[in-house]
Amino acid sequence: MNPAATLRLRRFTAFAFTAWACLALLHNVMAHYVRAPAPEWPLEIAGVGGIFIIQATSPEGARKGIRAGDRLLAFDGQPLGHWSSRGRLALTEGVPNVYTVEKPDGKRRDYQLSPQPPGAIGPVSTILQLAILGVGLVYLTIGMAVWRSRPGRVEAWALLLFCTTMATALFTAVRADNVPWAYPRMVLNTPLLGAAAFHLFTTYPFEPHWIVRHRRIQLLPYGAALLIGALFFLQAPLGLPPALAPGLSFLSGLAFAAVGLGTLVRERRREHDPDVTARADVMLIGALVSFVPVLLILIAQYFLRSSLPYYYAMVWLFFFPIAVAYGILRRDLFDIRGAAKSSVAYGLASVAITGVYAVLIAFSDALIVSFDVNARSPAFQVGFLFFAILLFNPIRNSLQRFVDRTFDRDRATYRHAVREISEAMVSMLSLREIGDRILIALTDTMGVERAMVLLLDDDERVLRPTAWRGDWDSPSLNTEIPASHPIWKHLWMRREELTRRDFDDEPDPEARESCRDVFDTLEMEILVPILFGVDLLGVIAVGRKITGERLGVDDRQLLRTLANQSAIAIENAQAYDEIAKLNETLEARVEERTQELRETQQQLVQAEKMKSLGQLVAGVAHELNNPIGFVHANLQLMDDYVNKLLRAEKDSPEAEKARAAINKLLSRSQEGTNRVKQIVLDLKTFSRMDQxxxxxxxxxxxxxxxxxxxxxxxxxxxxxxxxxxxxxxxxxxxxxxxxxxxxxxxxxxxxxxxxxxxxxxxxxxxxxxxxxxxxxxxxxxxxxxxxxxxxxxxxxxxxxxxxxxxxxxxxxxxxxxxxxxxxxxxxxxxxxxxxxxxxxxxxxxxx
The missing domain is CATH 3.30.565.10 (Histidine kinase-like ATPase, C-terminal domain)
Known part of the structure; x- marks a missing residue:
């Protein structure tokens, strides 16, 4: 099936199962809170697998000999398994009905009982019903919320199917006698609930290899549930026993859930990823707290005819969906084992303190009797109270320190390590020294197998290994993470530690595999960014613990603290290096820059001067052209006049005219040359203005x-x-x-x-x-x-x-x-x- 068809299937089934649960809720609310009050049943029963056990009776039934633990077989001569043909049993106030009851000794008797008046149900039952409806709403809300926040995740789909079927069971379980089609719905829903449980337990947090290869196996329980539902409606026409389909419904649902749970436990033992096993632990604890009490009551009721109502234990069912949703949505899981260990330790310490005080009181009482002390005197009571207070505080403090050292040693060690690192990094000015100090804290304090510090090469914009501890091969030590790598973006944008599972939701397959390759290459469990402001300075890469335990909340807190401390130290070291380099080259750089500014200024002045001179040259060329032109022309004329003068040498009047013309030409030529001389002088003066x-x-x-x-x-x-x-x-x-x-x-x-x-x-x-x-x-x-x-x-x-x-x-x-x-x-x-x-x-x- 292609991804698009798979997504359509998931959306359709999610809608169908949600509608199934909402219909059950609507029927329950309409029956008990909207319609006019109806007469109540004189018997309170619980049906499991077609067996109906009487758990309480009306005063009339008690007088006639009906007891809790009796089995109800028929109503007005009709087997209870045929309710489906009528939807619900109709009772008329004041009109008695015949109830066929089987006693524990196997004898059957008919009892004629009148319905109880409307509102005869007690407040405890009403509160219990509302509580179970609330738990059903919790299931429905959590399933829809997780599906909406993780619509493409298969575990969110599996959780929604489970939550909706469980919500349907809760909406139908209590006071089903007044709810339309309650019994058929329970028969149909029980195997669906088992199928959904099998689906969930084989999907999250592990997917067994046989499920990965044959995913249609998860659909087989759903198919079996539909067949049982069809059998339920066909068993009357086929003449089959009325309890056949309900019995198969209960047993198949129980079997599907048990197989799924067994698969989860089996895969939990095989898994070595501490993060995944932690999620499995959360899920198993939630299942243990929520379902074991209900299952034990159901099994006892089905096989031993116990009269204890199973729905009393349904109030605790809310813990399981919260635990599973917490594991799916939250990245960092709460360290349950550590918390449980500390809780047990403190509980034992409290018991010890109580025992010490019991012995002290007994000893004091013996002393009072022996020495005939008046224990009722105010002076004695005040003195004894003061003595007890003085003794209590030292004992309590000593026990608390003992518990912390013995059962919470890691946290105390981490606090000491953080204090030492904070004091040491204040004076560190070497990047190599900072990296080594971080690794010492990781390997010695946290006990990890290997760790590495990658720092930013600002020139090439890549993260390179700077310090490392543990067994590393050459490819790992040559690892470089450029700024273009997708994991760089995630480290910088998320600003928090990352694990391999954090990229399961990455929509880009290429980016997802590229980020996962970093973890696989380095064999790291977690990457912690070293951030200073908005800058990514480096990464702390941490491997698994030597003990095989997962990195818990305290470990991550220590890593975040180390990253913050090292960011400040790295920034200080880089600033110190920059200052040292600046001090070495400051004078040379200042002189070089000053010389550059001088040259630039001279070039700008010269450029402006050349611009002005260029504009002047155009005008000067025009100005020089005019006087030179007429000087040149006058010299030609003067040549003609000189020739004429020589020819007319003997003619005195002509000679006088030639001389006058020559003088005029010479005068005009002198004016032109003077003009040229002045222009050249002005130009020369202007061009040498700086001198x-x-x-x-x-x-x-x-x-x-x-x-x-x-x-x-x-x-x-x-x-x-x-x-x-x-x-x-x-x-x-x-x-x-x-x-x-x-x-x-x-x-x-x-x-x-x-x-x-x-x-x-x-x-x-x-x-x-x-x-x-x-x-x-x-x-x-x-x-x-x-x-x-x-x-x-x-x-x-x-x-x-x-x-x-x-x-x-x-x-x-x-x-x-x-x-x-x-x-x-x-x-x-x-x-x-x-x-x-x-x-x-x-x-x-x-x-």
């Missing part, structure tokens, strides 16, 4: 020099308005200030490039220094842009048209000169840059 010395300069001349270089960009619909005031000379680095002026003017030209406009340059004395203003009537800037305009690498230009360093460098230059540079702008109303400089604006680096 200029600090001196007193006329800022107007420096601005004009920059404007001269900017003329190619200022001719296209851009006008410059100078509003120079009377300002003194300023001591500064002229080359650096020229860079500032160039950056401001280029940004203004960029802002006015499309629509043209005006650039206003103003100067005036201000606060003992000078103030310069560069203003344009371009599109302006938003407040957000203004707040970041001086940030390095911030630019509003298109990619490739700006570095975002011009204004940042300009702002730094002005600040180094002891000045201040601010911007004010509104969108659509241009931008204004204000520079305030002191008269002695010597740059900081020049001092």
């Amino acid at each position: 200029t010395a600090v001196q007193e300069v006329n800022l107007h001349e420096e601005i004009d020099r920059t404007l001269t270089l900017m003329e190619p960009r200022l001719k296209d619909a851009i006008t410059v308005r100078r509003e120079y005031g009377d300002i003194p000379r300023v001591r500064c680095n002229a080359g650096q200030l020229n860079q500032v002026f160039m950056n401001l003017l280029m940004n203004a030209c960029d802002a006015l490039e499309e629509q043209g406009g005006e650039i206003r340059i103003a100067s005036a004395p201000h606060g003992g220094g000078v103030r310069l203003e560069f203003q344009d009537d371009g599109p302006g800037m938003s407040p957000e842009v203004q707040s970041r305009i001086f940030d390095p690498f911030y630019t509003t230009k298109e990619p490739g048209k700006g570095t975002g360093l011009g204004l940042s460098m300009s702002h730094q230059i002005i600040e180094r000169h002891g000045g201040r540079m601010v911007v004010s702008s509104q969108e659509g109303h241009g931008a204004r840059f204000i520079i305030d400089l002191p008269l002695d604006a010597t740059p900081v680096e020049a001092e």
Whole structure:
């Protein structure tokens, strides 16, 4: 059967069995709490396997000689086994019925008894009925809850089938005489209950190999239960004995459950996995507490005609589903054997203390009689009480310490180990030493066969073995768990210890097998993550104990404590190593980084300078082309005029005209060469701005020099308005200030490039220094842009048209000169840059 069909089968049967239990509950509630009260039976009976034993009778029946333990055979001449044909027995108040009873000696008698009036049942029976209904609801709720939380698990399915059939039995068991179809339901449900028990015991926590190979064996008891149900309805037409089908129902149910339980016990003895055996122990203890009392009463009632009502013991049945659900849902099981051992020890100690005090009281009484002491005097009573209190506490404390040392030695040893490890790890700064200390605690304190500590290699993001104890082979010691491994994710996300069984619910088969391979390769029983905050620092891998016992709750608590302590120690050791390495290389790294920053700064300055020079070269080339062009043309004309002069040497008027033209050409050529010389001089001055010395300069001349270089960009619909005031000379680095002026003017030209406009340059004395203003009537800037305009690498230009360093460098230059540079702008109303400089604006680096 493919997985999809198997899942559909499980869902269908889960729904059918749940509906079966809910129907029984509905019939019980309707019969006893919804319908009008009906007359009560004069006899209280318990039916097992077609045998009905009288357990109590009405006062009328007692007067007529009916006793508990008698067997009820027929009602109004009709065998009780034929109830199925009528659903339920109808009683009429005041109308007597005939009951055929068989005495223990085998004699049969007919008794005419009237029904008891409605409500005649006693409060004890009512409370018992409600309690059994509550236990049935516990079964139904637990089965549905486990199935809902583990819908894909076969053990959850088996538990649901068992819980629903048991709930049906509980809902039908008490006061079945008033419940419709109660008897047929019990006959049908009993073998189903046995089949479900067999199914559960052969599924969880072990699956025998013969069940794994032939899973249909688990379905055979269900088929037998259906056949018995069919036989029950056909036995009357076939003329079979009425007790045949009920007897088979009881015996088959008992047999199925017994075979399943025997299989569980047999597999428990063969299993060596301590975690699985612990779950089997929980299940067996739950079955022992819940079912043995009921089974003993049922067997006694069936074979010995006991009159003890079996449903009295049904109140204890609630323990079994809780135990099984606890084993299925919980990862870490409570150490039952350890708790039982301690409980027995403390019980024996209490008995011993009681015996000591009994002897003490007897001895004291003998002393009082011998010495004729007045034991009733207040002084004697107070003194004796004080003496008893003083004696009691030392004895109690001594016995408690003795029990702890003798029966709870592991817990005391663990507490001592944790204390020692906590003190030792405070001073550990070596990862190897930390790993060795953890392993010593594991092997010596817990007594495990082998253990390993895997720590994180942060460079390669893998967990590698760092320390180990025990017998290891080379493949295990070379194990690496990379960050991409599924088990890494589980360790980091779950943040708790993991066992191989924790991956049974993993939906990805490949991830499930990959995680299981880690446990199989290392032969580990448990992996404990070492976590610090959100970081996974390592893993503690622990094998089995030498004694073969499972790792209990105390063991896991010790492992968690070790992991927490080691996480802090590992973090401290890594921090210490980092500090040591930093101390070794700090000065070299600082010098290296400083040199890198210097080189980067020089490169950025040079890049900005080259950008400005590149823009200047384009304009300078145009400016140089004009004077050179007309100088070249004039030289050609001058050559013609010289030739004419030589030819007209004798003609005095012509010679005078030639000389005048030559002088004019020479004059114009001189003007052109002077223009070229000035452009070259300005360019040379600008290009060597970082090499200029600090001196007193006329800022107007420096601005004009920059404007001269900017003329190619200022001719296209851009006008410059100078509003120079009377300002003194300023001591500064002229080359650096020229860079500032160039950056401001280029940004203004960029802002006015499309629509043209005006650039206003103003100067005036201000606060003992000078103030310069560069203003344009371009599109302006938003407040957000203004707040970041001086940030390095911030630019509003298109990619490739700006570095975002011009204004940042300009702002730094002005600040180094002891000045201040601010911007004010509104969108659509241009931008204004204000520079305030002191008269002695010597740059900081020049001092």
